Amino acid sequence: MVSILADRVDVVVGVDAHADTLTATLVTAVGVFVDELTVPADGRALSLLGAWADRHAAGQRRVWVIDGSRSYGVGLLRQLRATGEAVAEAPRIGRGARRGTGKSDSIDAALIARAALAAGTVAEPRADGIREALRILLVTRRHHSDTRTATVNLLKSLIVTADEDLRQQLRGRSTAVQLGYLLDLDDQPTSNQLTRIIRQQLVDLARRTAELDRILKANKAEINALVGQSCPALLDEPGVGPITAATALCAWSHRGRVRNEAAFAALAGTNPIPASSGKTVRHRLNRGGDRTLNRALHTIATVRRRVHQPTRDYVARRTHEGKTDPEINRCLKRYLSRRLFRIMQANATLA
Numbered sequence: 001m002v003s004i005l006a007d008r009v010d011v012v013v014g015v016d017a018h019a020d021t022l023t024a025t026l027v028t029a030v031g032v033f034v035d036e037l038t039v040p041a042d043g044r045a046l047s048l049l050g051a052w053a054d055r056h057a058a059g060q061r062r063v064w065v066i067d068g069s070r071s072y073g074v075g076l077l078r079q080l081r082a083t084g085e086a087v088a089e090a091p092r093i094g095r096g097a098r099r100g101t102g103k104s105d106s107i108d109a110a111l112i113a114r115a116a117l118a119a120g121t122v123a124e125p126r127a128d129g130i131r132e133a134l135r136i137l138l139v140t141r142r143h144h145s146d147t148r149t150a151t152v153n154l155l156k157s158l159i160v161t162a163d164e165d166l167r168q169q170l171r172g173r174s175t176a177v178q179l180g181y182l183l184d185l186d187d188q189p190t191s192n193q194l195t196r197i198i199r200q201q202l203v204d205l206a207r208r209t210a211e212l213d214r215i216l217k218a219n220k221a222e223i224n225a226l227v228g229q230s231c232p233a234l235l236d237e238p239g240v241g242p243i244t245a246a247t248a249l250c251a252w253s254h255r256g257r258v259r260n261e262a263a264f265a266a267l268a269g270t271n272p273i274p275a276s277s278g279k280t281v282r283h284r285l286n287r288g289g290d291r292t293l294n295r296a297l298h299t300i301a302t303v304r305r306r307v308h309q310p311t312r313d314y315v316a317r318r319t320h321e322g323k324t325d326p327e328i329n330r331c332l333k334r335y336l337s338r339r340l341f342r343i344m345q346a347n348a349t350l351a
Helices: 045-057 073-081 103-119 130-160 164-170 175-183 192-228 243-250 261-267 291-307 309-320 325-347
Strands: 013-019 023-028 033-040 062-067 088-089
Touching: 013 045, 023 045, 023 103, 033 045, 033 103, 045 073, 062 073, 073 088, 073 103, 088 130, 130 164, 130 175, 130 192, 130 243, 164 175, 164 192, 175 192, 192 243, 243 261, 243 291, 243 325, 261 291, 261 325, 291 309, 291 325, 309 325
Parallel strands: 013 062, 062 088
Antiparallel strands: 013 023, 023 033
8 A cells, every 4th residue: 555545545444452342433534533433352343343334434435444453453354354345554653643632542543543644655464374374483483492592591500500420421511412311311219309309300401492392393394384385485595594584474474565675674674874974974774673574684694694605705895895794784684685575575475
């Protein structure tokens, strides 16, 4: 959705979504308040809201603008999409718009509708289907990965205080070897209560880590299959693996979500920020944007710098020109955001 919303619709329905209720406010294309309605956030929401909107704007062009379209408003979003209604994602509401207006669900719904009218562009809500499946897999993967790290850290701290015999067996070994030894550790009876408890807990932590390893392996296989189904061309790119490809696909979402590759670079925080002064012309890193996507691009750039000869040649040339390492990384990530965006635009299918 590229043109100004007010030029394409007659009314806007702003929806403020909560766990139990949905509050909708209907305004005209010039922002004049018409009516409001609060309904339960259940399967009847669309029929109630649709009948209410028809009473006030029958036959008129309308669009629904939902705040929380991927959280509390996702049920209404799916119902609206199933019936072919035009839906947009609520834009960010600045502090100035709230000044002197108070706070309530109906006030927020009206602000949402008017903010969409005032915005230069409004985005279509993020896609369902494969994209949502990938998002869920990535979120759970991060949780399991963080849990595994915490579990291994606790295990290693307990090894330090274990009995000397066990410490001698585990000292200087890799984490994988330590886990394997603990998983095979016999339940030896001991009269020392502290030794028995430490050994029991170490074995339990090793088993939890092994289970998390199994979950993470299955998670990666699922992600790899979905990426291969939706955009296999991404996996052909040097340095791009299933996790980084899935991260890029989730951020891109679907055609029309991000209007062009420059907008995708801004979303990723890889667009150059001018930092020039006088005769010095330079750009600095962008610290904003989607940091998860930025981290994925950083991972790809790091791998390319190690194994991709054209990237190695580029780094050598830019270094010779006097660019610093952070500046070279920024250039690489900006190129990668452009490259991945074009691949996804041409090949991705996330239905």
